[in-house]
Amino acid sequence: MxxxxxxxxxxxxxxxxxxxxxxxxxxxxxxFCNYGCLWAYIREEDLAVGTVCRID
Ligand SMILES: [Zn+2]
Known part of the structure; x- marks a missing residue:
């Protein structure tokens, strides 16, 4: 890795x-350096859009 x-x-x-x-x-x-870079990456790549497995 x-x-x-x-x-x-x-x-x-x-x-x-x-x-x-x-x-x-x-x-x-x-x-990733930290959660900040992870979050920025996810946001830029739209990786989290519509992927939440559960919405209360
Ligand atoms: Zn970084």
């Missing part, structure tokens, strides 16, 4: 890295 932030390309080890994996096999998506 790369140690570069998927969103900004920084070295995640100097931050508080968050790692993301997808699916039952946990395919690594990559690391």
């Amino acid at each position: 790369s140690d570069e932030c998927v969103y900004c390309g920084c070295d995640v080890s100097v931050h508080a890295p968050v790692y993301v994996a997808e699916g039952g096999e946990r395919d690594p998506v990559g690391g």
Whole structure:
């Protein structure tokens, strides 16, 4: 797994890295500096649109 932030390309080890994996096999998506970069990436890619599994 790369140690570069998927969103900004920084070295995640100097931050508080968050790692993301997808699916039952946990395919690594990559690391992010922190939740801020993860959130920005999700927003830019529209990854969270319509994907909430439950709405109260
Ligand atoms: Zn970053």
